Amino acid sequence: MPSINWFPGHMQKARREVAEKIKQVDIVLEVVDARLPESSRNPMLLEMLQQKPRISILNKADLADPKRTQLWLDAYRGDDRSAIAIDAQHARQLKQIPQLAEKILADKLARKRAKGIRNPHVRAMCIGIPNVGKSTILNRLVKKNIAVTGNRPGVTKNQQWLKADGNLELLDTPGILWPKFDDQIIGKRLALTGAIADSVFTDDDVALWGVDYFKANYPGELQRLYKLSDAQMQLNAADTMKLLTDKFGYGGEYDRAAKRFITDVRKGELGRYTLELPEDDQQ
Ligand code: G4P
Numbered sequence: 001m002p003s004i005n006w007f008p009g010h011m012q013k014a015r016r017e018v019a020e021k022i023k024q025v026d027i028v029l030e031v032v033d034a035r036l037p038e039s040s041r042n043p044m045l046l047e048m049l050q051q052k053p054r055i056s057i058l059n060k061a062d063l064a065d066p067k068r069t070q071l072w073l074d075a076y077r078g079d080d081r082s083a084i085a086i087d088a089q090h091a092r093q094l095k096q097i098p099q100l101a102e103k104i105l106a107d108k109l110a111r112k113r114a115k116g117i118r119n120p121h122v123r124a125m126c127i128g129i130p131n132v133g134k135s136t137i138l139n140r141l142v143k144k145n146i147a148v149t150g151n152r153p154g155v156t157k158n159q160q161w162l163k164a165d166g167n168l169e170l171l172d173t174p175g176i177l178w179p180k181f182d183d184q185i186i187g188k189r190l191a192l193t194g195a196i197a198d199s200v201f202t203d204d205d206v207a208l209w210g211v212d213y214f215k216a217n218y219p220g221e222l223q224r225l226y227k228l229s230d231a232q233m234q235l236n237a238a239d240t241m242k243l244l245t246d247k248f249g250y251g252g253e254y255d256r257a258a259k260r261f262i263t264d265v266r267k268g269e270l271g272r273y274t275l276e277l278p279e280d281d282q283q
Helices: 008-022 044-049 066-078 091-104 106-114 134-142 184-193 203-217 219-226 237-247 254-267
Strands: 027-033 054-059 082-085 122-128 161-163 168-171
Touching: 008 044, 008 122, 027 044, 027 091, 027 134, 054 066, 054 091, 054 134, 066 082, 082 091, 091 106, 091 122, 091 134, 091 168, 122 134, 134 161, 134 168, 184 203, 184 254, 203 219, 203 237, 203 254, 237 254
Parallel strands: 027 054, 027 122, 054 082, 122 168
Antiparallel strands: 161 168
16 A cells, blocks of 8 residues: 655645535545554544534454454444444445434435435445545445555545445545654554555554564464464563564564564464454543
């Protein structure tokens, strides 16, 4: 995926564009990564919504820890928020989106029908940070392969509405917001999954954080993949990385070992995982 270089001017522009587009829709499809649902969203969206309904789509659920995905769905739904978890690579799973949108907008649609509009459309758009799967969802919903302009705001063409199932219509370009870079832990969650450019943190920092996280949360996977003994599982993250460097035969090249660990996590070699829980302190 193309990486992005955000700076305040750019952010302002992105924010203005998204706010402008939100005005045109009945409902917002907020796309986040199921492996880090809070860290992969931009909190500013909430104020930009201005009471407009939204569906939180926890995408890439195929890569996430299913038990934790359920905890997130329960937490969101407990907050009276519509949330679903999907794997956008499977069109079948997206069928619930138009149905849910119509359900949420039932009153508004009934009013339109009462005014004589026979098939009132539901206008929606996908919004999210780069790489969460907005374009994949959009393309699947409209059953076309539309060229999306990449992760850059400011490329506003003539906007079009694309037909999806039911009466759903989607704006042809997703709204792109930026992730929260400022918090170190959030940044490392984003970096480990590849949601932000690899240049933001060093591989070493990300891998050390990741090793600690997997040790505390998914020790069995770590032990299995790298054939670590029970005693080796007691090592701290830095010593574990040194050990892995030896095991990989990388002769003291720690950075190379860090990169390999990160790649293994991203490829799912360490199984399905979720890097945060609803009860974690969210900054
Ligand atoms: P964006 O518009 O939000 O920036 O994201 P985009 O749809 O481009 O998706 C980013 C990457 O995530 C793509 O992979 C895409 O295939 C993948 N992806 C999207 N949804 C899912 C999902 O539900 N599960 C999984 N496992 N992957 C998903 P890529 O490697 O960048 O491109 P490509 O391999 O598809 O060519």
